[in-house]
Amino acid sequence: MKPVVPQAEDEAVVITHEDVDRAHDRVRVSTARAQRGFFSRARLLWLLVGPGVLVMLGENDGPSMLSYAATGAKFGIGFFIPFVALTFCMAIIVQEMTVRLGAATHRGHAELIFERFGPFWGWFSMVDLGIGNFLTLITEFIAVRAGLGFFGVPPWIAILIALVILYAALMSHRYWTWERITLAAALFNLIFIPVALMTHPSGHSVAHAFLTWQPLPGFNKDTLLIVLADIGATVTPWMLFFQQSATVDKGMTTKDIRFGRIDTVLGAALASAAAIATILATAPLFAHQMTADNFQAAEFAQALQPIIGRFGASLFALGMVEAGIVAAITISASSAYAFGEVAHKPHSLNLPMGEGKSFYAVLSVCAAAAAGIVLIPALPLVYVVLLVNVVAVLAMPPALVFLFMLVNDKEIMGKLVSPWWANILATAVVFILAGAGVLFGISIIAPNIFAALGGT
Amino acid sequence: MPTHNPPAAASDRILVLSSLEPDQLARAKKHHIPRRRLKGFELLILWALRLYLIFMMVVVAYQVWIARVH
Numbered sequence: 001m002k003p004v005v006p007q008a009e010d011e012a013v014v015i016t017h018e019d020v021d022r023a024h025d026r027v028r029v030s031t032a033r034a035q036r037g038f039f040s041r042a043r044l045l046w047l048l049v050g051p052g053v054l055v056m057l058g059e060n061d062g063p064s065m066l067s068y069a070a071t072g073a074k075f076g077i078g079f080f081i082p083f084v085a086l087t088f089c090m091a092i093i094v095q096e097m098t099v100r101l102g103a104a105t106h107r108g109h110a111e112l113i114f115e116r117f118g119p120f121w122g123w124f125s126m127v128d129l130g131i132g133n134f135l136t137l138i139t140e141f142i143a144v145r146a147g148l149g150f151f152g153v154p155p156w157i158a159i160l161i162a163l164v165i166l167y168a169a170l171m172s173h174r175y176w177t178w179e180r181i182t183l184a185a186a187l188f189n190l191i192f193i194p195v196a197l198m199t200h201p202s203g204h205s206v207a208h209a210f211l212t213w214q215p216l217p218g219f220n221k222d223t224l225l226i227v228l229a230d231i232g233a234t235v236t237p238w239m240l241f242f243q244q245s246a247t248v249d250k251g252m253t254t255k256d257i258r259f260g261r262i263d264t265v266l267g268a269a270l271a272s273a274a275a276i277a278t279i280l281a282t283a284p285l286f287a288h289q290m291t292a293d294n295f296q297a298a299e300f301a302q303a304l305q306p307i308i309g310r311f312g313a314s315l316f317a318l319g320m321v322e323a324g325i326v327a328a329i330t331i332s333a334s335s336a337y338a339f340g341e342v343a344h345k346p347h348s349l350n351l352p353m354g355e356g357k358s359f360y361a362v363l364s365v366c367a368a369a370a371a372g373i374v375l376i377p378a379l380p381l382v383y384v385v386l387l388v389n390v391v392a393v394l395a396m397p398p399a400l401v402f403l404f405m406l407v408n409d410k411e412i413m414g415k416l417v418s419p420w421w422a423n424i425l426a427t428a429v430v431f432i433l434a435g436a437g438v439l440f441g442i443s444i445i446a447p448n449i450f451a452a453l454g455g456t
Numbered sequence: 457m458p459t460h461n462p463p464a465a466a467s468d469r470i471l472v473l474s475s476l477e478p479d480q481l482a483r484a485k486k487h488h489i490p491r492r493r494l495k496g497f498e499l500l501i502l503w504a505l506r507l508y509l510i511f512m513m514v515v516v517a518y519q520v521w522i523a524r525v526h
Binding site for chain 1: 466468469471472473474475476477479480481482483484485488489490491492494498501504505506508509511512513515516518519520524
């Protein structure tokens with residue numbers, strides 16, 4: 001995006017608090033970039049990582065970790081180990097485009113859709129995002145409640161703890177500080193790795209699964225639901241909106257795209273390690289032929305206790321709590337960014353409370369409303385948990401087409417439009433997602449046709 | 457931006473103008489990006505995917521209803 005500030009004298013340019021904070025961050029990046037040597041490169045990477053790692057570990061959220069846990073318990077070590085790694089490759093392809101878009105245009109995703117395609121299409125994508133984000137937020141608080149429930153914490157205290165952490169991260173009114181606090185919390189997602197090691201998974205079985213994609217699961221409705229849930233656990237619409245907005249808020253420019261890509265790949269590597277570890281952690285439940293169809297976080301931890309002990313089960317439950325809290329922070333930020341971009345209200349985590357009332361209000365109200373719903377007794381929340389990832393997969397193809405059109409728009413991207421090979425990969429992702437959705441639809445409304453296709 | 461922003465100090469102004477690209481300024485976001493006219497094929501894809509999504513949401517709602525009934 002070429003400069004849109006009118007040709008005015010410097011004195012006429014309005015400087016805001018947000019600009020000053022972002023300028024301080026950019027000075028540190030410029031200083032690190034000007035120096036040579038390994039440590040300067042490492043410092044530059046440290047300064048520029050954030051949106052990619054956050055979005056990937058943020059997407060390892062409550063329902064995602066439950067999907068991975070259910071995958072391990074239902075199918076053990078086999079096809080789904082490399083499949084989950086493949087879904088993260090799809091996530092890299094998709095999320096890299098948002099880095100380029102954000103760095104080239106300095107505009108958020110919702111803003112670009114509204115401005116380039118008009119409010120008619122803009123509102124469609126906003127409704128998709130709003131509904132998806134709110135349902136997902138509810139599931140994050142369910143994960144926190146269930147995880148802390150393992151330790152006997154009453155639901156209302158569990159929800160309160162989650163909200164306090166979410167609001168505490170915002171209190172700095174500084175993107176950099178918010179990002180570092182959330183990153184530190186997100187790295188706790190790797191707690192699933194020691195849990196997996198406690199189950200003593202067979203290295204041979206894992207290597208065999210990676211190399212051969214076997215044993216294959218049967219082709220039936222349950223498998224299809226898990227396939228959809230695992231895809232929905234890695235690629236979802238909120239990730240597009242969040243990473244692009246965070247890239248802009250961080251102040252990244254076209255010079256930073258290479259590090260933005262490294263950030264995205266690093267995030268995907270960490271998140272896939274945690275996801276595969278979760279599958280390995282619950283694989284013993286499959287070996288013991290335990291039914292885990294309707295398990296929630298606490299039930300998985302309890303079922304694993306005889307195998308990995310109280311300490312291991314506690315780590316598993318804490319991992320679920322972390323997954324819920326970090327995702328609640330990032331998803332509510334994604335909603336607030338999108339609202340600010342569309343309503344043309346200030347939208348940055350660098351804003352002081354007085355200047356960013358609407359931004360912080362949307363973020364806080366979304367989180368508080370979702371948290372409140374979780375506390376309503378006898379609400380059938382289990383359906384939300386089961387279907388939220390499926391809904392994410394279904395909503396992804398329309399979101400990806402907007403992304404695809406924007407990232408190939410020469411008027412705003414200039415030379416940074418996608419190369420042909422990236423377009424082929426992105427098109428393949430759209431077809432895979434749409435195909436999985438269609439198969440899911442057939443399995444529900446026409447089970448006979450599904451059976452004729454080979455499913456049961 | 458709200459009009460009650462206090463004027464930036466001269467040092468801040470220099471810092472911002474020397475380290476941010478012009479369209480990174482919060483104020484620059486007020487300027488609209490020109491609308492793009494969608495082509496027939498693009499509209500067809502967007503409408504097809506919109507209908508796909510609406511239809512699939514009905515399927516999901518049906519599945520939830522079936523699961524609750526049984």
